[in-house]
Amino acid sequence: MTEATPGAQPAREFVFVLLEDFTLIAFAAAIEPLRIANMASGRTLYRWRVLSESGEPVRASCGVELRVDGPLQECPREATAIICGGIDVAKRATRPLINWLRREARRGVAMGAVCTGAHVLARAGLLDGRRATIHWENREGFAEEFPEVDLGGHVYVLDGDRMTAAGGASSADMMLRIIAAEHGAELAGEVADQLVYSTPRAEGDPQRLSVPARIGVRHPKLAQVIRMMNENIEEPISAAALAEAAGMSTRQLERLFRRYLDRSPKRYYLELRLEKARRLLLQTDMSVINIALACGFTSPSHFSKCYRSRYNRTPYRERGISGPE
Missing domain, CATH: 3.40.50.880 (Class I glutamine amidotransferase (GATase) domain)
Structure with a gap:
C-alpha cells in the first residue's frame, strides 16, 4: 500500500x-x-x-x-x-x-x-x-x-x-x-x-431477479400469479382464487402454466412450498411439524409424503435423524 x-x-x-x-x-x-x-x-x-x-x-x-x-x-x-x-x-x-x-x-x-x-x-x-x-x-x-x-x-x-x-x-x-x-x-x-462492474446496485435494490426474469417468461398474468404464490406459502390460495385475481378462468390458468412451465399451477405451488420447507429444515431448529405448518401443510404425514416424492427422502432424513417414515 x-x-x-x-x-x-x-x-x-x-x-x-x-x-x-x-x-x-x-x-x-x-x-x-x-x-x-x-x-x-x-x-x-x-x-x-x-x-x-x-x-x-x-x-x-x-x-x-x-x-x-x-x-x-x-x-x-x-x-x-x-x-x-x-x-x-x-x-x-x-x-x-x-x-x-x-x-x-x-x-x-x-x-x-x-x-x-x-x-x-x-x-x-x-x-x-x-x-x-x-x-x-x-x-x-x-x-x-x-x-x-x-x-x-x-x-x-x-x-x-x-x-x-x-x-x-x-x-x-x-x-x-x-x-x-x-x-x-x-x-x-x-x-x-x-472491477468491470458497470451497474452498481443501490441499497434498496432487491437481491433476486424479478419473477419474469427468473422463469424466463415475460407474461404479466403468469408473473402475477407466481408472485401471489410466493407471498402466500403458509396459507396457500386455491387455483380458482388465483385465476380470479389474475382476471382469467381456471382453465386458462392451467393452460398458461402448461405452456410456459410444463406443469400445473398446483404442482408449481407445491414445489415452491417444498423448497421453502427444505431451506427451513437445513437452516433452522424448527420442528418438522412447525415447518409443515409454515409451508401450508396441515398434515405432517402428507408433508412427509410430498417431501419424499420431491427429494427422495423424508424431512427427518434430510436432517440426518430418525423419525416417522
Missing part, C-alpha cells in the same frame, strides 16, 4: 473475520474495492486485516484455503469488523467468537457481515432492533430465529454502525457505496470501472 498523505484523514480500517466454509466471492468482492480505491487515489484510504478464530488458515466453501493475519484480537475503536460467512453458518457461531463480537461492539467497533455472516451478528444480539439483510436462501430461517431483527430482502443494508451484505457481488455494491460516501462518487466510479 502507499503511504498516507500528510494531513489527510486517517485510513479507515476493516477487520475481516473468515468463518470455515466462507463464501470466497463475497469476501473478495468486499476487499478488492478497498485495494483498488487505494490504488486509484494514490493514497492509503483503507487498511485491512484478515483474522480467523484460531489464527489458522481457513478453507472457503469452494475448497480454497487462505492464510490469515492472526487470531481474534482487539481491534482499533474506529475499525469495522466484517464477519464473512458461508455454508453451515449456525455451526460457526462459537462461544469464543460471540464473546469477541460482543466485547468489541461494547468498545465501539462497528460491525458488519457479508453473505450469511449476519446470522452470527444476530446470534450475538448485535442486530436487535436493526435493519439487516442476509442471502435470500437463508432468509426464512433467519426470520424465524431472529424476529427482533428488521430483516429485508435488499442487496445490502447500512444502519448506523451496522452493515450487512447479502453475498456474492453485493459486497462490492456495499463497499462502493461506502467509498462514494467517504471519498466521492468519482472515485467510486473509477473503482467500479476497474
Whole structure:
C-alpha cells in the first residue's frame, strides 16, 4: 500500500473475520474495492486485516484455503469488523467468537457481515432492533430465529454502525457505496470501472431477479400469479382464487402454466412450498411439524409424503435423524 498523505484523514480500517466454509466471492468482492480505491487515489484510504478464530488458515466453501493475519484480537475503536460467512453458518457461531463480537461492539467497533455472516451478528444480539439483510436462501430461517431483527430482502443494508451484505457481488455494491460516501462518487466510479462492474446496485435494490426474469417468461398474468404464490406459502390460495385475481378462468390458468412451465399451477405451488420447507429444515431448529405448518401443510404425514416424492427422502432424513417414515 502507499503511504498516507500528510494531513489527510486517517485510513479507515476493516477487520475481516473468515468463518470455515466462507463464501470466497463475497469476501473478495468486499476487499478488492478497498485495494483498488487505494490504488486509484494514490493514497492509503483503507487498511485491512484478515483474522480467523484460531489464527489458522481457513478453507472457503469452494475448497480454497487462505492464510490469515492472526487470531481474534482487539481491534482499533474506529475499525469495522466484517464477519464473512458461508455454508453451515449456525455451526460457526462459537462461544469464543460471540464473546469477541460482543466485547468489541461494547468498545465501539462497528460491525458488519457479508453473505450469511449476519446470522452470527444476530446470534450475538448485535442486530436487535436493526435493519439487516442476509442471502435470500437463508432468509426464512433467519426470520424465524431472529424476529427482533428488521430483516429485508435488499442487496445490502447500512444502519448506523451496522452493515450487512447479502453475498456474492453485493459486497462490492456495499463497499462502493461506502467509498462514494467517504471519498466521492468519482472515485467510486473509477473503482467500479476497474472491477468491470458497470451497474452498481443501490441499497434498496432487491437481491433476486424479478419473477419474469427468473422463469424466463415475460407474461404479466403468469408473473402475477407466481408472485401471489410466493407471498402466500403458509396459507396457500386455491387455483380458482388465483385465476380470479389474475382476471382469467381456471382453465386458462392451467393452460398458461402448461405452456410456459410444463406443469400445473398446483404442482408449481407445491414445489415452491417444498423448497421453502427444505431451506427451513437445513437452516433452522424448527420442528418438522412447525415447518409443515409454515409451508401450508396441515398434515405432517402428507408433508412427509410430498417431501419424499420431491427429494427422495423424508424431512427427518434430510436432517440426518430418525423419525416417522
